[in-house]
Amino acid sequence: MPGLTATCSIHVARPPAVVWSEMLHPGARWMLGMNVETDFRPGSPVTFEGHYMGREFADWGQVVAVERPRLLRFTHYSPATGLEDVPENYHDISITLEPDDAGTTVRVVQENVASPERVRRAEDTWCRALATLAGHD
Numbered sequence: 001m002p003g004l005t006a007t008c009s010i011h012v013a014r015p016p017a018v019v020w021s022e023m024l025h026p027g028a029r030w031m032l033g034m035n036v037e038t039d040f041r042p043g044s045p046v047t048f049e050g051h052y053m054g055r056e057f058a059d060w061g062q063v064v065a066v067e068r069p070r071l072l073r074f075t076h077y078s079p080a081t082g083l084e085d086v087p088e089n090y091h092d093i094s095i096t097l098e099p100d101d102a103g104t105t106v107r108v109v110q111e112n113v114a115s116p117e118r119v120r121r122a123e124d125t126w127c128r129a130l131a132t133l134a135g136h137d
Contacts, residue, residue, distance in 0.1 A: 003114055006122035009107035010130040016097040016104045020069030022133065023095070030133040032125065038074075040066055046074050055080075061090060071096050081114065088112075091122075106130055 012019050022028060024040055031048075038046035040063060048059040061075035076091040083089040092111040097104050108126045113119045 003112035004116065004119045006110040006113050006119045006126065007108065008123050008126040008130055009105055010127070010134050011100075011103060011105050012134045013103040016069040016099050019097055019104045019106060019133070023072070031129045032132065038063055040072070042066060046076075048076070061093075064092070069097055076110075081118075083114070106133065 014022075023030065028036070032050070034048050034050035036046065036048055038044055042063050042065055044063045046061050046063055048057075048061075050057060057078065057080055059076060059078040059080075061077055063072075063074050065071060065073040071094065073092070073094045076093050077085055077089060079085070081089065089112075091113065094109045094111075096107045096109075098107070108130065110122050110126065113122055
């Protein structure tokens with residue numbers, strides 16, 4: 001995809017299957033209080049709702065790929081960007097879980113980010129979310 005890429009990774013001292021369950025649990029709030037609604041099946045819609053910087057938001061996308069407990073990939077569109085709701089304005093987000101001797105490395109890659117400022121904002125948001133998942137908030 002065109003555009004810039006935002007990334008963040010963190011180590012979680014739990015095995016991938018446990019981290020995966022925590023991420024996809026219906027009541028999971030690790031993404032900074034955001035409510036994520038989907039059945040996590042490729043082709044299914046996904047919605048993201050919550051509050052950011054004092055404002056309510058409702059973003060959406062589609063689940064692209066699920067390889068339990070290793071990969072979750074989805075598209076993401078936010079009306080807050082001010083960009084038109086067309087495929088070229090969607091982010092492509094991959095969350096990967098890689099096992100190691102001490103737990104799991106969780107990595108987020110968000111592609112098709114419009115500007116360096118939005119890359120910094122996305123990386124800050126993802127790193128705060130992953131820190132919450134890892135219990136380092």
